Amino acid sequence: MLIIFGVLTVSFILTFMLPGDPAKMMLGQRADEESVQSVRKELGLDKPFYEQYVSFITRAARFDLGKSYITNRDVASTILEKFPATIILSIVAMIFAAFIGILAGVISSIKLYTFYDYISTVISLFGISIPQFVLALLMVYIFGAELKWFPISGYIDNGWQYIILPAFALALRPMAITARITRTSMLEVLGKDYVKTARAKGLSEFKVVFKHALRNALNPTVTALSSSFAATLGGVFFIEYIFNWPGIGSLAMDSIMKLDFPMIQGSILFSALVFVVINFLVDISYAYLDPKVKLG
Amino acid sequence: MEDYTENIEKGKSLRYYAYRRFRRHKLAVSALFFLIFIILIALFAPLISPYNPDRQLLEFSAKPPMFESLAFTRTEGGMEKVVPVKQLVKESWDSIVYLDYTGKQISTDKENIKMHGTEFIYKMKFVLGTDKFGRDILSRLIYGARISLSVGLISQSIALLIGVFLGSIAGYYRGASDKVIMWLVNVVWAFPSILLVIAISIVLGKGYWQAFVAIGLTGWVDIARVIRGQIISIRESEYVEAARAAGFGNLRIILRHVLPNSFSPVIVTSTVGLANAIIFESSLSFLGLGVQPPTASWGQMVFDGYRFLITGTNFGMVLFPSLAILLTVFAVNLIGDGIRDAFDPKLKK
Numbered sequence: 001m002l003i004i005f006g007v008l009t010v011s012f013i014l015t016f017m018l019p020g021d022p023a024k025m026m027l028g029q030r031a032d033e034e035s036v037q038s039v040r041k042e043l044g045l046d047k048p049f050y051e052q053y054v055s056f057i058t059r060a061a062r063f064d065l066g067k068s069y070i071t072n073r074d075v076a077s078t079i080l081e082k083f084p085a086t087i088i089l090s091i092v093a094m095i096f097a098a099f100i101g102i103l104a105g106v107i108s109s110i111k112l113y114t115f116y117d118y119i120s121t122v123i124s125l126f127g128i129s130i131p132q133f134v135l136a137l138l139m140v141y142i143f144g145a146e147l148k149w150f151p152i153s154g155y156i157d158n159g160w161q162y163i164i165l166p167a168f169a170l171a172l173r174p175m176a177i178t179a180r181i182t183r184t185s186m187l188e189v190l191g192k193d194y195v196k197t198a199r200a201k202g203l204s205e206f207k208v209v210f211k212h213a214l215r216n217a218l219n220p221t222v223t224a225l226s227s228s229f230a231a232t233l234g235g236v237f238f239i240e241y242i243f244n245w246p247g248i249g250s251l252a253m254d255s256i257m258k259l260d261f262p263m264i265q266g267s268i269l270f271s272a273l274v275f276v277v278i279n280f281l282v283d284i285s286y287a288y289l290d291p292k293v294k295l296g
Numbered sequence: 297m298e299d300y301t302e303n304i305e306k307g308k309s310l311r312y313y314a315y316r317r318f319r320r321h322k323l324a325v326s327a328l329f330f331l332i333f334i335i336l337i338a339l340f341a342p343l344i345s346p347y348n349p350d351r352q353l354l355e356f357s358a359k360p361p362m363f364e365s366l367a368f369t370r371t372e373g374g375m376e377k378v379v380p381v382k383q384l385v386k387e388s389w390d391s392i393v394y395l396d397y398t399g400k401q402i403s404t405d406k407e408n409i410k411m412h413g414t415e416f417i418y419k420m421k422f423v424l425g426t427d428k429f430g431r432d433i434l435s436r437l438i439y440g441a442r443i444s445l446s447v448g449l450i451s452q453s454i455a456l457l458i459g460v461f462l463g464s465i466a467g468y469y470r471g472a473s474d475k476v477i478m479w480l481v482n483v484v485w486a487f488p489s490i491l492l493v494i495a496i497s498i499v500l501g502k503g504y505w506q507a508f509v510a511i512g513l514t515g516w517v518d519i520a521r522v523i524r525g526q527i528i529s530i531r532e533s534e535y536v537e538a539a540r541a542a543g544f545g546n547l548r549i550i551l552r553h554v555l556p557n558s559f560s561p562v563i564v565t566s567t568v569g570l571a572n573a574i575i576f577e578s579s580l581s582f583l584g585l586g587v588q589p590p591t592a593s594w595g596q597m598v599f600d601g602y603r604f605l606i607t608g609t610n611f612g613m614v615l616f617p618s619l620a621i622l623l624t625v626f627a628v629n630l631i632g633d634g635i636r637d638a639f640d641p642k643l644k645k
Contacts, residue, residue: 006483017499125633129626131575133582133595134618137602141611237490238579256494256583268495272486 007272066262075266086247096171105182127176133238153244166243174228185217230278317638324634327627338441349435350590355380355397356430369410425612436592443593447577454512459519467527507586526558560639567632
């Protein structure tokens, strides 16, 4: 709760310090002084700092984030309208990340120091190093423009193919992190006595790796995945913008390009709130389902 | 009496072993050399760069890599101007007849033409091609390295300064100051960092110093967390207790005993931070919020190329700056990896 209060305060201060007069921005640069003054009054911009602050907090508590300067639409409802698209994209990306990341990490750990391990380490470091907008552009070029495997721009209601490229672009970073963490924790677990016992019992290698080792190695992986889910929801800006995906990310980018301050403030605030709430939920869920207790 | 002291191996410092282990990490060492190479390029950009990175020659718009053309330099009222030549028709002792890029035949006398070595007409070669304004991509990449590295390094120093300061206060004194600082850390941490960087740089206005201030103000959080965690564990250790018993002041204990011992995780965190800072800088430039044109920066080059991407002329406009960002960040991350392995006592071979 205190953190949410802090988040609100920081976003208010940032917006308060933004250059330019909002009233002039709403009316256009050629507006006469009188109407500028009346709009300033209407928005409460003529009041001192602390009064504006209090009114901002009370309005935000009612989820009233003001209206867009450009379209005059309500910020909160616009954000809620765009949010499902972002959630769908993030979830699909997390499924990619979990599946491919864990598999790559497991294979790396059982084929330690082989060509495969080496390649997968280098690829995951690339995945961490590549800026999202560079990755998205390269994917647009390679898979969209040159190979023409997947469409490069549009929403999922046009067909499932539309989600592949953006979801993959979004997934690469968490995928890389997952692969590295899974590899490390698998290495630790594979040396444990119960894995040796399982081998000694004559179980197939597949069973040893996936039933006995992986289950016990998943704990740090799950932690990493859940924290990157929160980060993914907040990190979709460039991907959504480049792939023209109608979620919070492209909304934020569009408003940044157009300097639509209430919309910028709303989307920053919302992303931060989502981040706080998801991390909170993750923390709670740990208390309920510690994987060691449940699977052991 | 036997003298046992001869047989005692002299102890070496942790840093000595860390250095030896780092040297064995082949990838990290090559990454370090690569980064030094990029730093040298950035430092000596004016000497290395084949052409002026900002000079626009619209005749050469969006040419592919290895593009070559003839040209001559004319001096007009003290200014030098490069004139592209499509084809040389005739050169005599006092005049040049040539076809320009519109196909027009032009004849000019040599009076105002500057000698280029021993020739009037010389060959220009664009190893990586040109962008849509006909600027040399290689030269722009070389100058762009200055922006990326300097913004990365300065912003990371800001982040280190704030992070170390707040982190050590929180970790050493605990209590109320810890609560306040950790609250601030959690608040800043809750914002998606790229959005916070964007918002701060909009507040400060677009530009060079705004970019690194914005990135620095966002990046200190991780460092503060790491420092605080380290200090909390170190302050309970015996040598800190000993220092306190010896009557040393808090400041001296923090600076001389606590901080040096929390050194290695901080280095690892700040290399990751440096990598992120380079990514943030290029993202800001990509949005047009970083260094302002015509100054070359990698992110902006990607964006300029991106607008051309669909028509697909010179793909190098996007590819080369992307590769530059990618490889630099990759190298920094590899070095960070190497340092982490080197300081990790569990990995001692």
